Amino acid sequence: MSTILRPGACVEMAHGGGGLATTRLIREIFARHFANPLLDQGHDAARLDPLPPGRLVMSTDAHVVSPLEFPGGDIGSLAVHGTVNDVAMAGAWPVALAAAFIIEEGFPLADLDRIAASMGAAARAAGVPIATGDTKVVERGHGDGVFITTTGVGVVPEGVNMAPAHIAPGMAILVSGPLGDHGVAILSRRQGLEFGTAIQSDSAALHRMVAQMVAHVPGIAVLRDPTRGGLSATLNELAEAAGVTMTLEEAALPVRPEVAGACEMLGLDPLHIANEGKLVCICPPEDAEALLAIMRAHPEGAGAVRVGTVGERAAPGTPGLLRMQTLIGGMRVVDWLAGEPLPRIC
Amino acid sequence: MSTILRPGACVEMAHGGGGLATTRLIREIFARHFANPLLDQGHDAARLDPLPPGRLVMSTDAHVVSPLEFPGGDIGSLAVHGTVNDVAMAGAWPVALAAAFIIEEGFPLADLDRIAASMGAAARAAGVPIATGDTKVVERGHGDGVFITTTGVGVVPEGVNMAPAHIAPGMAILVSGPLGDHGVAILSRRQGLEFGTAIQSDSAALHRMVAQMVAHVPGIAVLRDPTRGGLSATLNELAEAAGVTMTLEEAALPVRPEVAGACEMLGLDPLHIANEGKLVCICPPEDAEALLAIMRAHPEGAGAVRVGTVGERAAPGTPGLLRMQTLIGGMRVVDWLAGEPLPRIC
The missing domain is CATH 3.90.650.10 (PurM-like C-terminal domain)
Known part of the structure; x- marks a missing residue:
C-alpha cells in the first residue's frame, strides 16, 4: 500500500536526499516493482552468489531515450533489454542487473511508478533480477524526466570465446x-x-x-x-x-x-x-x-x-x-x- | 594525440549517436585516461576473470554532484571513490568498475577531459580498473554538464558476512x-x-x-x-x-x-x-x-x-x-x- 502515490504527486528534491523521503520512494515504488531475493537484502551492495561456472562479464548502458514511452516499450523495459542483450552478446548468461535512476524534480510519481512497473515486469520476464540500485534527483531543467543506467553481470560458459x-x-x-x-x-x-x-x-x-x-x-x-x-x-x-x-x-x-x-x-x-x-x-x-x-x-x-x-x-x-x-x-x-x-x- | 580537443570544442549531439564521433570521443578521452587491459578489450561487455575466491557483490551509484569540481575532488574521482566504498562496505575487495556518462550538449570537451583524467587517476590509485563504459549525450537544458553512474563488482572473502x-x-x-x-x-x-x-x-x-x-x-x-x-x-x-x-x-x-x-x-x-x-x-x-x-x-x-x-x-x-x-x-x-x-x- 503506497502512501506517496497521491494523485498529482511529483518527485521532489527531498526524494534524492538520502533521508526518509528517499527511503520511502525506494520502498514504495522501486522495491515494490522489482522485488526479488537479491534486492530484498537491502544492502548498498547486493550479493550475487552462487553463480554458475564460467567467466564473469560486465556491461553498462545509460538510457536517455526520448520520449520515455513509445510503441512497443518504454525506458524501463528498454533499460532491462538493452543491458541483458549487451551481456548476452558476449555469449554470457546474465545473472543480475543494477539500476541507477536520475530523476528530474517535478516528474510525476505516477509516471515513475508506471515505468518502474514495466521495468520490473521486463526483468521478471527475462529472469534477471534487479539486484541493487540508486536514486538521485536533479533540479527542474537539469534533467529530462528520468534517465536509467543499467549495469549487468553475466557468466560466459566454458568453451565460449567470441572476439x-x-x-x-x-x-x-x-x-x-x-x-x-x-x-x-x-x-x-x-x-x-x-x-x-x-x-x-x-x-x-x-x-x-x-x-x-x-x-x-x-x-x-x-x-x-x-x-x-x-x-x-x-x-x-x-x-x-x-x-x-x-x-x-x-x-x-x-x-x-x-x-x-x-x-x-x-x-x-x-x-x-x-x-x-x-x-x-x-x-x-x-x-x-x-x-x-x-x-x-x-x-x-x-x-x-x-x-x-x-x-x-x-x-x-x-x-x-x-x-x-x-x-x-x-x-x-x-x-x-x-x-x-x-x-x-x- | 587527441584530434577532438581543439580549443573551445564542446560536446555535440553526434558524440552520443553511436557512430564515428562517439568512437572518437571514447578513444581520445575515456580510453586514453582509463587505459587498462580490461577496457582495452574493446567489447560492450568486459571480461573480468580471473577473480579471487569468494562471493560476488555488485553496487551502483549515479553521481550528480554540483558543482562538478570542488575542494578536494571532482565528480570523476568521487564517482570512483563512491562506488569503491559501496563495494568495500560489504566487506568486499572491488575488482572492476563500469562507468556510464550522460553529458549535456555544449559541455566543454576540455572540462570532460579534465574530469576523465581525474577519474582515471582515482581508479589507478585505487587499483580498480574501469572495465567498461557507455556515453550518451542529451540536448542543452536536459542535463547538467555531466552525470556519471559507476557500478562496481567485488569479491567478499570467505568467512566475512556482514548484515x-x-x-x-x-x-x-x-x-x-x-x-x-x-x-x-x-x-x-x-x-x-x-x-x-x-x-x-x-x-x-x-x-x-x-x-x-x-x-x-x-x-x-x-x-x-x-x-x-x-x-x-x-x-x-x-x-x-x-x-x-x-x-x-x-x-x-x-x-x-x-x-x-x-x-x-x-x-x-x-x-x-x-x-x-x-x-x-x-x-x-x-x-x-x-x-x-x-x-x-x-x-x-x-x-x-x-x-x-x-x-x-x-x-x-x-x-x-x-x-x-x-x-x-x-x-x-x-x-x-x-x-x-x-x-x-x-
Missing part, C-alpha cells in the same frame, strides 16, 4: 530479423508521424536465444546487437577491428515495408537505424544454417536471415571496409553515419 | 574520522562561502583499510559509508533494520572546528551532512580497540574514534531508535533529516 579477431574470410553474416523497427518507432512517436500502420519497437531480451546459439555452435566468431548507429555502425566497427572487408547483399536485408516507407519519407537509411531486439552473428559458413534454424525457433529470431559474407583481409595499413551489393547489381561503400539525425534513441 | 541482523546490544559504534567535510566543502564552493580555512572534501577510497579490518576481525557486524543524509541517516537505517536503540556520545563525535563553525553559520547539523571518505563500523565491544588501531594506521582512518554503543532491542512492534547523550548531559533523539537542505551532494 572480433576470430572473424575470418568466408564467414557468414546473419541478422535475427527486420532492421530499423526501434528507431522508426521512436521517431514516429517523437515527431507525431503516422506511417499507415503503427510501427512497434523491437525491444526484447535475446539471452535465451543466444544461450541456445552458443551451446550448439561454440565457434561463433562474434555476436553484436546493432543499436545506436544501426547495422552499419556495428559492421563497420567489426570490419575495422578484424581488418576485413564485409559485403552485404541489399536483396537479403530484412526491412519491414512500413519501416522502409518511413525511412524513405524521412530520408534515412534503415542500415543506420537503431534496433533493440536484434542481433548480428558472424560465424563459419558451415554453421550458418544451424544458427538460423535455432534463431527462427524463437519469437525474437523468427525473421533471421543471412545478409552477407566476410570477404578478404584488408591490405596492411588500410582499414576494414563495409560494402553492399545493391539491388541493381552495383557495389557501394556503406559508411558510418557521420552526423546525428537520431539522438536519444536508447 | 544489519548481526547488530547486537552492547556492540561498539566506530567512525573512521571527522564528519561533514564533504558536504561542507560542496556547500562552500556552491554558495561561494569562505569559512576562514578552506574545507576540503574527504573523498577517498577506503577498500584497503577495510580489507585489513575484515581480515583481522571477521566478526564485524556492519560497515557503512555515511554519505547522503550523513551519520544520522546511516545509523537510523541500521537501528531500524536491526530493531535496536543506538546511543551516540556527543562529546565523542569528531567534527573539525571549521566544519562545526560552517554548520552553525548555515543552521545545519554535522550529523546530517554527507561524507565520502568515512565509514561507520559496528562491532563486538572487545574488537573495538583493535579495529581503531587498524584504522588509525591508514591515512583515511587517522581520526578514527568510538562514538557510541548499541543499546537494548526495541520493544516488539516499535521501530529502532537513534539518540544522543548531549554535551550538557541530556538525551535527545537524532532523527532522519525530513527535508532536503543539501541536494546533489554526490
Whole structure:
C-alpha cells in the first residue's frame, strides 16, 4: 500500500536526499516493482552468489531515450533489454542487473511508478533480477524526466570465446530479423508521424536465444546487437577491428515495408537505424544454417536471415571496409553515419 | 594525440549517436585516461576473470554532484571513490568498475577531459580498473554538464558476512574520522562561502583499510559509508533494520572546528551532512580497540574514534531508535533529516 502515490504527486528534491523521503520512494515504488531475493537484502551492495561456472562479464548502458514511452516499450523495459542483450552478446548468461535512476524534480510519481512497473515486469520476464540500485534527483531543467543506467553481470560458459579477431574470410553474416523497427518507432512517436500502420519497437531480451546459439555452435566468431548507429555502425566497427572487408547483399536485408516507407519519407537509411531486439552473428559458413534454424525457433529470431559474407583481409595499413551489393547489381561503400539525425534513441 | 580537443570544442549531439564521433570521443578521452587491459578489450561487455575466491557483490551509484569540481575532488574521482566504498562496505575487495556518462550538449570537451583524467587517476590509485563504459549525450537544458553512474563488482572473502541482523546490544559504534567535510566543502564552493580555512572534501577510497579490518576481525557486524543524509541517516537505517536503540556520545563525535563553525553559520547539523571518505563500523565491544588501531594506521582512518554503543532491542512492534547523550548531559533523539537542505551532494 503506497502512501506517496497521491494523485498529482511529483518527485521532489527531498526524494534524492538520502533521508526518509528517499527511503520511502525506494520502498514504495522501486522495491515494490522489482522485488526479488537479491534486492530484498537491502544492502548498498547486493550479493550475487552462487553463480554458475564460467567467466564473469560486465556491461553498462545509460538510457536517455526520448520520449520515455513509445510503441512497443518504454525506458524501463528498454533499460532491462538493452543491458541483458549487451551481456548476452558476449555469449554470457546474465545473472543480475543494477539500476541507477536520475530523476528530474517535478516528474510525476505516477509516471515513475508506471515505468518502474514495466521495468520490473521486463526483468521478471527475462529472469534477471534487479539486484541493487540508486536514486538521485536533479533540479527542474537539469534533467529530462528520468534517465536509467543499467549495469549487468553475466557468466560466459566454458568453451565460449567470441572476439572480433576470430572473424575470418568466408564467414557468414546473419541478422535475427527486420532492421530499423526501434528507431522508426521512436521517431514516429517523437515527431507525431503516422506511417499507415503503427510501427512497434523491437525491444526484447535475446539471452535465451543466444544461450541456445552458443551451446550448439561454440565457434561463433562474434555476436553484436546493432543499436545506436544501426547495422552499419556495428559492421563497420567489426570490419575495422578484424581488418576485413564485409559485403552485404541489399536483396537479403530484412526491412519491414512500413519501416522502409518511413525511412524513405524521412530520408534515412534503415542500415543506420537503431534496433533493440536484434542481433548480428558472424560465424563459419558451415554453421550458418544451424544458427538460423535455432534463431527462427524463437519469437525474437523468427525473421533471421543471412545478409552477407566476410570477404578478404584488408591490405596492411588500410582499414576494414563495409560494402553492399545493391539491388541493381552495383557495389557501394556503406559508411558510418557521420552526423546525428537520431539522438536519444536508447 | 587527441584530434577532438581543439580549443573551445564542446560536446555535440553526434558524440552520443553511436557512430564515428562517439568512437572518437571514447578513444581520445575515456580510453586514453582509463587505459587498462580490461577496457582495452574493446567489447560492450568486459571480461573480468580471473577473480579471487569468494562471493560476488555488485553496487551502483549515479553521481550528480554540483558543482562538478570542488575542494578536494571532482565528480570523476568521487564517482570512483563512491562506488569503491559501496563495494568495500560489504566487506568486499572491488575488482572492476563500469562507468556510464550522460553529458549535456555544449559541455566543454576540455572540462570532460579534465574530469576523465581525474577519474582515471582515482581508479589507478585505487587499483580498480574501469572495465567498461557507455556515453550518451542529451540536448542543452536536459542535463547538467555531466552525470556519471559507476557500478562496481567485488569479491567478499570467505568467512566475512556482514548484515544489519548481526547488530547486537552492547556492540561498539566506530567512525573512521571527522564528519561533514564533504558536504561542507560542496556547500562552500556552491554558495561561494569562505569559512576562514578552506574545507576540503574527504573523498577517498577506503577498500584497503577495510580489507585489513575484515581480515583481522571477521566478526564485524556492519560497515557503512555515511554519505547522503550523513551519520544520522546511516545509523537510523541500521537501528531500524536491526530493531535496536543506538546511543551516540556527543562529546565523542569528531567534527573539525571549521566544519562545526560552517554548520552553525548555515543552521545545519554535522550529523546530517554527507561524507565520502568515512565509514561507520559496528562491532563486538572487545574488537573495538583493535579495529581503531587498524584504522588509525591508514591515512583515511587517522581520526578514527568510538562514538557510541548499541543499546537494548526495541520493544516488539516499535521501530529502532537513534539518540544522543548531549554535551550538557541530556538525551535527545537524532532523527532522519525530513527535508532536503543539501541536494546533489554526490
